[in-house]
Amino acid sequence: MTPYRIGVIGLGQRIAHVLGAMAEVGWPLELAGQVDPAPVGAPILERFGIPMGRDFASPQALLAAGPYDLVMIGSPNHLHFEHIGAALDAGFPVFAEKPIVRTQAESLALASRLAQASRRKGGGPPLFIGLVMRSMSIVRDVIRRIDAGELGEVISIDATEHLPPEHGGYLARNWRRRQAWGGSYLLDKVCHDFDIFGRLAGARPRRVASFGGRRIFTVERAEIAPRIWNDGEAAYALRDAGWMGANDAFQSDMDVTDHQTAMVEYENQVRLSFHANSHVGLSERRWYVAGTEGTLIADLVRNRLMVRPALSRAKPERIDFGERTKDAHNGADQSMARDLLASLRDGAAFPVTPFDSLEAGLTVMAIDEAMASGEMLDCRPMWARYDAAVASAAPSRS
Numbered sequence: 343m344t345p346y347r348i349g350v351i352g353l354g355q356r357i358a359h360v361l362g363a364m365a366e367v368g369w370p371l372e373l374a375g376q377v378d379p380a381p382v383g384a385p386i387l388e389r390f391g392i393p394m395g396r397d398f399a400s401p402q403a404l405l406a407a408g409p410y411d412l413v414m415i416g417s418p419n420h421l422h423f424e425h426i427g428a429a430l431d432a433g434f435p436v437f438a439e440k441p442i443v444r445t446q447a448e449s450l451a452l453a454s455r456l457a458q459a460s461r462r463k464g465g466g467p468p469l470f471i472g473l474v475m476r477s478m479s480i481v482r483d484v485i486r487r488i489d490a491g492e493l494g495e496v497i498s499i500d501a502t503e504h505l506p507p508e509h510g511g512y513l514a515r516n517w518r519r520r521q522a523w524g525g526s527y528l529l530d531k532v533c534h535d536f537d538i539f540g541r542l543a544g545a546r547p548r549r550v551a552s553f554g555g556r557r558i559f560t561v562e563r564a565e566i567a568p569r570i571w572n573d574g575e576a577a578y579a580l581r582d583a584g585w586m587g588a589n590d591a592f593q594s595d596m597d598v599t600d601h602q603t604a605m606v607e608y609e610n611q612v613r614l615s616f617h618a619n620s621h622v623g624l625s626e627r628r629w630y631v632a633g634t635e636g637t638l639i640a641d642l643v644r645n646r647l648m649v650r651p652a653l654s655r656a657k658p659e660r661i662d663f664g665e666r667t668k669d670a671h672n673g674a675d676q677s678m679a680r681d682l683l684a685s686l687r688d689g690a691a692f693p694v695t696p697f698d699s700l701e702a703g704l705t706v707m708a709i710d711e712a713m714a715s716g717e718m719l720d721c722r723p724m725w726a727r728y729d730a731a732v733a734s735a736a737p738s739r740s
């Protein structure tokens with residue numbers, strides 16, 4: 343079988359893992375070329391036995407050496423807009439990592455561009471976004487049950503994402519620590535979750551409020567050579583911080599939050615509270631969905647689902663989806679790799695659209711705006727600008 347010819351812009355740890363998962367599930371692939379000033383993903387690719395392909399100095403040089411069956415974008419978030427635009431201009435199918443873009447202005451401009459392309463004959467090259475949770479079996483099951491009305495009407499949702507200290511420490515050293523590169527803690531880390539919450543609520547946020555800040559990774563809390571209490575191993579030592587990395591999680595120039603809470607009221611009155619912390623002893627990523635007829639708890643760390651009708655005293659239904667992996671993705675990368683192949687080869691629908699991805703990003707940006715202003719934010723003007731951008735050719739600026 344002729345291998346899929348792949349070009350990569352931003353060969354970091356993420357794209358290397360996605361390429362590895364693609365190879366694992368049987369993609370015939372050839373990494374033809376890549377652009378990256380210092381590819382963090384090189385050792386990961388080597389472990390998967392995937393040769394690096396040709397080095398290109400710029401996306402333009404890589405794209406000119408096409409054709410490619412897929413251009414994969416894994417650069418830091420502030421470069422997504424430029425890189426997605428260049429790859430779409432070249433006319434090749436694109437897979438870009440989440441968050442699709444970093445700002446509201448970029449979201450509107452891309453929405454307008456994609457909407458215009460979709461109105462043209464042929465529709466433009468496909469754009470797949472790596473909102474990988476959409477491909478997880480547990481998430482698919484949650485969506486299926488809610489769509490089937492198993493919980494009745496969704497009334498309210500409570501959700502968390504709590505990271506162990508080494509992961510939080512990595513975020514505080516990596517490029518994600520700066521708004522200019524990553525956007526924000528929530529945008530980079532939980533646009534996945536807000537994509538699913540919007541899907542479960544079946545509506546867009548009407549108003550949001552948020553409190554957050556930095557009280558963990560601060561100079562005042564810096565220690566010399568911190569250790570894990572029970573085994574003496576060096577703490578905060580999860581992998582090299584990579585591109586624009588800082589040495590010390592507590593003494594970097596971080597300007598994003600390290601913990602944050604948010605309240606969201608959707609247009610259809612579904613209400614949600616969210617709590618994220620990047621330095622906990624008990625890791626958790628959990629969605630508690632309460633409907634008129636039933637309740638479910640999705641434990642995304644343990645990959646387990648628990649469901650019970652509201653008017654039942656029987657034991658809850660418990661489903662263990664297994665597949666637990668150290669990367670906490672629990673087989674999602676492999677499922678996404680299968681979804682991607684099915685889309686490219688057979689034209690199957692990918693589980694998430696670029697417009698879903700833009701709306702998830704805008705939701706998180708609204709939450710961050712509400713946190714910065716200290717006021718509850720009415721999201722309607724933002725959605726009006728977004729809808730206008732989708733409807734018209736000319737992107738409006740926010």
Ligand SMILES: NC(=O)c1ccc[n+]([C@@H]2O[C@H](COP(=O)([O-])OP(=O)(O)OC[C@H]3O[C@@H](n4cnc5c(N)ncnc54)[C@H](O)[C@@H]3O)[C@@H](O)[C@H]2O)c1
Pocket residue numbers: 351352353354355356357377378379380381382383416417418419421439440441472473474516517530583584585
């Ligand atoms: N879907 C997921 O679960 C998931 C998980 C992790 C990361 N991500 C996303 O993947 C993307 C990459 O994150 P990562 O963790 O791999 O980061 P990383 O730091 O490991 O990789 C980023 C790479 O981009 C390269 N780069 C920097 N400037 C560049 C430029 N001008 N042109 C080309 N390459 C450039 C860096 O050298 C580095 O190799 C981000 O958008 C991130 O949000 C998604």
